[in-house]
Amino acid sequence: MYRIDMLSRVIDMAVLGLLQDQDLHGYELRKRLTALVGLRGAISFGSLYPALGRLEATGAVKAVEANDADRAIPMTGSLSGEASAFMARRATTGRGRAGRARKVYGITEHGRELLVTLLEDPSSDDKAFPLKVALCAALAPPRRLELFERRRAGLTTQLAAARTGKRRSGERVDGYLRALREHDTQTIEHEIAWLDGLIDAEREHLRAEGPVTSQEDTTE
Amino acid sequence: MYRIDMLSRVIDMAVLGLLQDQDLHGYELRKRLTALVGLRGAISFGSLYPALGRLEATGAVKAVEANDADRAIPMTGSLSGEASAFMARRATTGRGRAGRARKVYGITEHGRELLVTLLEDPSSDDKAFPLKVALCAALAPPRRLELFERRRAGLTTQLAAARTGKRRSGERVDGYLRALREHDTQTIEHEIAWLDGLIDAEREHLRAEGPVTSQEDTTE
DNA sequence: GTCATCATGTAAGCCGTTACATGATTGC
């Protein structure tokens, strides 16, 4: 069902995450994507459009006709509400919208499941962790907690390795390298502290909201 | 002279940086490289050997015959000193060393110049900044200071953009995304503070060591 | 009338990883 060959495709995760909130077309999607991952490299059309094609081919998203009342599609220039289906070329529906015919995508049920699968996959944690945090509201609370704890464990290991692996072989270490390593260590410690905050809040929430006590939690 | 098409090749910079200290063969180089960039993704042979080939072809490095007294080549199992040239196959020079014939590389004068060019190139700052810090001892003090200040300016811009660009269009922002952004902001602020320390130390050093006062500084 | 912005796509190329091919030596 879910093509294994497209797991760990970070862009797919981001696209599904955005479409989960509302239907969007490619151009708008790219703007949101850039805002989402922002600092760590904006994505380009050359990877976005093929990604949308892939997701459509596997049935994770599908083209929709922009007129459902609740899932508002922003018109990039604002538009009232009754945008009829074929406003594409020279239409000037409502208050005029420009450019080529847009293709608006919506997420499918399959897409929602795929998103969860992608978010839960531990092998993509390293490359995609910040994105996963941004989208983790889509996860079941226990899975979310696991995500945070997995990351915390990984960082702890890194920290231990950094501290143990001192002074190996003929490695020259000048002041700049030492300063860099020191800063790296502090950055990791800072992230661990941040994660501890998230983990605490998450556990609090689990205790308050869902005292399930039985199985159901150890599924999968 | 310096092929423009190979600028911003991060691996080249790292290799040159390591060979600058001592002659090394590929296998050993990879271990050091992994220790150097460590956390942010270990490099593989599949990219290292071609990189060495490229650098050799352009004359930035050249194969050497491992016997200069001062530029000791670590034998991965320790070896005294008189490692003769053709100890390759079944030789057992000194105290036996295993495996295939090793190819030991040394940096050339051209390679040293290339390294400086690579380190000074602002366009590779983003991808390679930590590496540049690790190797920045090779830079002239004023260039080093520029590197730090350039980075600081970049981070400041990012921070400003993050603060200004709040609440755009129909963007949904949940608690997790907010927490992520908050953490990102703090991480950037932390790096700026760290850079301020480096910059101060650098300026101090410049004032004490080299009060040149004249030109010479504004060269290129 | 032409520039910027909106909008979608394709093709070429870069850079990197994984997997493969090869082979010697040391230690169990």
Next chain:
DNA sequence: GCAATCATGTAACGGCTTACATGATGAC
């Protein structure tokens, strides 16, 4: 004799960026 480590390379493939191709519309 078998696995692990040392050691060097090549080939296939993946995913992303750049550049190109196309085209409509609104603002100046």
